[in-house]
Amino acid sequence: MEVVIHEAASGVVDSESGLEQSQVNYQVKNGDVRFSENGVNNAKFNRLPTKSPIDISFQNIVYNAPLGFRKGSKKILHSINGRFPPGQLIAIMGPSGAGKSTLLDILSGYRRTDIEGSVLINGENRDLKTFRKMTCYITQEDRLQPLLTVKENMMIAADLKLPTDTTMREKLRIIHEILVTLSLVKAEQTLTGQLSGGQRKRLSIALELISNPLVLFLDEPTTGLDSSSCSQCINLLQTLARQGRTIVCTIHQPSASMFQVFDQVYVLSEGKCLYQGSATNMVQFFNEIGASCPMYHNPADYVIEIACGEYGSQIIDKMVHLSDNGRSLHYFNNPHSLPDVRSLKEKADHEYQHEGQEELEATSQWNQLKVLMRRGWIKMKRDETLTYMRIIVNIAVGIMLGTLYWQIGNNASRTLDNYNLLFSILMHCMMSPMMLTILTFPGEMSILIKEHFNRWYTLKMYFLSVTIMDIPLSILCGTIFGVIIYYMTGQPLVFERFLMFLAISLLVTFVAQSFGLMIGSIFDVVNGNFVGPTTAVPIMMFAGFGVRINDLPGWLYWGSYVSYLRYGLEGLVGAIYGMKRGKLECPEEADYCLHAAPSRFLEEIGVRGDQFWNDIVALLIFIGVLKLLAYFLLRLKLMMIR
Numbered sequence: 001m002e003v004v005i006h007e008a009a010s011g012v013v014d015s016e017s018g019l020e021q022s023q024v025n026y027q028v029k030n031g032d033v034r035f036s037e038n039g040v041n042n043a044k045f046n047r048l049p050t051k052s053p054i055d056i057s058f059q060n061i062v063y064n065a066p067l068g069f070r071k072g073s074k075k076i077l078h079s080i081n082g083r084f085p086p087g088q089l090i091a092i093m094g095p096s097g098a099g100k101s102t103l104l105d106i107l108s109g110y111r112r113t114d115i116e117g118s119v120l121i122n123g124e125n126r127d128l129k130t131f132r133k134m135t136c137y138i139t140q141e142d143r144l145q146p147l148l149t150v151k152e153n154m155m156i157a158a159d160l161k162l163p164t165d166t167t168m169r170e171k172l173r174i175i176h177e178i179l180v181t182l183s184l185v186k187a188e189q190t191l192t193g194q195l196s197g198g199q200r201k202r203l204s205i206a207l208e209l210i211s212n213p214l215v216l217f218l219d220e221p222t223t224g225l226d227s228s229s230c231s232q233c234i235n236l237l238q239t240l241a242r243q244g245r246t247i248v249c250t251i252h253q254p255s256a257s258m259f260q261v262f263d264q265v266y267v268l269s270e271g272k273c274l275y276q277g278s279a280t281n282m283v284q285f286f287n288e289i290g291a292s293c294p295m296y297h298n299p300a301d302y303v304i305e306i307a308c309g310e311y312g313s314q315i316i317d318k319m320v321h322l323s324d325n326g327r328s329l330h331y332f333n334n335p336h337s338l339p340d341v342r343s344l345k346e347k348a349d350h351e352y353q354h355e356g357q358e359e360l361e362a363t364s365q366w367n368q369l370k371v372l373m374r375r376g377w378i379k380m381k382r383d384e385t386l387t388y389m390r391i392i393v394n395i396a397v398g399i400m401l402g403t404l405y406w407q408i409g410n411n412a413s414r415t416l417d418n419y420n421l422l423f424s425i426l427m428h429c430m431m432s433p434m435m436l437t438i439l440t441f442p443g444e445m446s447i448l449i450k451e452h453f454n455r456w457y458t459l460k461m462y463f464l465s466v467t468i469m470d471i472p473l474s475i476l477c478g479t480i481f482g483v484i485i486y487y488m489t490g491q492p493l494v495f496e497r498f499l500m501f502l503a504i505s506l507l508v509t510f511v512a513q514s515f516g517l518m519i520g521s522i523f524d525v526v527n528g529n530f531v532g533p534t535t536a537v538p539i540m541m542f543a544g545f546g547v548r549i550n551d552l553p554g555w556l557y558w559g560s561y562v563s564y565l566r567y568g569l570e571g572l573v574g575a576i577y578g579m580k581r582g583k584l585e586c587p588e589e590a591d592y593c594l595h596a597a598p599s600r601f602l603e604e605i606g607v608r609g610d611q612f613w614n615d616i617v618a619l620l621i622f623i624g625v626l627k628l629l630a631y632f633l634l635r636l637k638l639m640m641i642r
Contacts, residue, residue: 053086053244054121054134054214055341056107061117063102063271073114076102077271081326084248085338086214089234089241089261092250093300094268095308100250101140101219103268107248108137108217110453112642123341135215136208136454140223142200143450146193147382148375150184150203151175153192154210159371160456161211164363178206182236198229205236208454211362216240218249227255234261252304259300264332267319269307274319277331285331289318361455368457372465380473386440387473390432394481397428402488409490409576412584412593415601421489422572423545426565428481429508430536433474437516438528445521449641459638463631470513478506491576500575500612507619508568514626521634539563544570548606564622570607571615577602578609 061080064073076099084090084107092100105111107119109128119126145153158171179185182202187195195203201221208216221237222230234254238261241247254262259279267275275285282303286293291311293302306315322328329335361368380387405421408414452459482502491501519528519535542552543565552560560566577598586593595601602609 051134051214053339054246055083055086055123055339056215056246056248057081057083057120057123057341058107059118059120061103061106061115061119063099063106063111063116064114065102066114075271077106079117079325080268080271080273081324082266082273082276083329083338084246084264084266085332086246087241087244088246088263089238090246090248090264090266091254091259091262092248092266092268093252093254093303093307094274095304096252097270098268098307099271100268104217104219104248104250108135110137110642120341132455134213135217136211136213137450138204138208138216138218138221139450140220141446142197142204143447144192144200144203144207145375145379145447147191147379149189149191150179150195150199151188152375152378153203153207154179154188156371156375157207157210157456159363160368161362164367174210178209182206183232196229197224198226198232201225201229201233202236205233209240211455213245215246216248218247220251221249222251222254222258230255230258234258238263254300256298256300259298266326267303267307269309269316269319272316272320273323273326274307274316275303275323275331276326276328278333281331281333285319285322289315289322291315291318361458365458365461368461369465372457372461373469376465376469380469386436390436390473390477391480393432394477395484397432398481398484399488401425401428402485405489407488407490409492410585411490412586412596413590415584415595418489418576419573419601419605421485422576423543423569425485425505426508426543426568426572427540429478429505429568430512430539430565431533432512433509434512434516434519434532434536435529437513438520438523438532439525441517441520442523442525442528445637449638452638453642459631459635463634466517467627471510474509474513475506478502478509481505492581497575497579501572503616504568504571504575504619507571507616507623508564511564511568511619511622511626514623514630518626518630518633521630521637539565542566543568544606550606564619567615567618567622570611571619573602573605573607574609574612574615578612 059081061077062075063077065076066073080103092103094100102111106115109126109132112128121127121131145156148156154175155171158166158175162171162174176185179188182205184199184202184206187199192200192203205216205218205221216237218237221233225233237247237249241263259265262279265275265277265279265282266273275282277285279299282299283293286299286302291306293299305311306319309316323331329338332338363371401421401424405417408418408421411418448462451457452462479502482498482505486498486501491497515535516532519532522528523531538559540563541547542556542559542563544560545565549557549560549566581598583596584593584598586596595604598609
């Protein structure tokens, strides 16, 4: 069989990216793909499957979606069956709410709870760990790193998904072949955030092709694309299927020309299978149920109209009965020539035993950490919000507070004002990093969900890389802010005191970041914006600023132990007024300086000046506990999503 696919015409300029699209001709012959870009290159695309094909079937699948606490559940899938042979492009169709994405989630292993029935791989019950090594799941949303170029994204994916012993030359060759095949070579130096919709969709596919999966699951791959981009995407998937891969995608309502590209169609309506078979046999199926498709009418449109109930429920019941809810294979093309699952299983078992029990991720955790930190460094350099804006805000706030509290640090008549300043510094160190994390981390969640499920890296290494990469920038911003505010407000110019002041400020910042990460791991941006400031109120209340710690009622005294601001305030006050500091200067214009003696001031506000190292230890404990909580809550969130 020979298929020739012509992609974009040479010289066509993409309106969104402004890049000239190359002309790429694919020639598929006996499973081999040859490509030529602009008529110059004519190499062989040899990223063919290296393992035996995968035959997927499922029996009596039932899914009950929970409706909430004490609200019961709703049945989404009703004992459906089906078979998806290898080497075919398969479309799961149906109206909105029919259960397409739910079925795709179950088949891919993304959804694992509240499911009845069985999924079979080559005729045997699916071993999910083994199955996930051979598959990938491309979600409807293009979950990509917007601050990385196409080539950088591909290189990161190659470093994470290819075996560690793969040479750089081999990685670059694989990346180039995939980019040429998907018409992305001209855009390889373009930031992902500047790509067009079709380019982003092709890049999503390209990233997963690096690991050369046997099975691809795609949720609505044509959503948001124009007709030309849709055709390119579907033709590409057909090309990949011809190489021996099993490709399953959900699609809402394809055009007539696109519909004919699919080898097999699986139609759902209200969680039941209406039709399973080839696209060309669907018209015959309509005739047999007595609901002939009108002439010149798109069969894909017609079956969706039926599935929506526009022709009554009796026709739907007939379709479910004739297809036996997905058990019937009568409408396949050559159903008697389907591959023998027993031989496929024997060959796959032999390959698996030969390779041994390999890890789920392709590379070591140390390599994952290095690659993720490299990606984090690139993002940090280019991120205006998390990097440059953060530095500017710390400089601006430092100058503002320094101007407002100019040279009051050694003024005995303004000791209470300086105390207010110290608390304002703590508020800045708490609120700024906490809210920044709450606002930005949920945006990373969607990328994390996709990459973690597709075995790019372990959650531990991702979390560790995020934690490590934020340390240098936090120290830089905290030091800039600390130097400005310390000098402008006239605090004691003793290097030891400044280091104590800076250490407490940075530790409070790290605690606040950990707290924000914990909130961002659970809530979305909207809910996080409410939860973050709300939880900050009791933390401030028990810090000992408005009400002294010793004056708290006994039944509320416990709150001071769980308020990290209490230890931050105590540490800052100790750094400025502790260590047996001498008397402060009383200006001539002041009638009387009540707090000229720092020891008397410490006694009045109920703070001991010799607790600095205890405060350091307490803040370090807070950082460790909150980091662990954030990690386990993040893991719990990933489990709950699935």
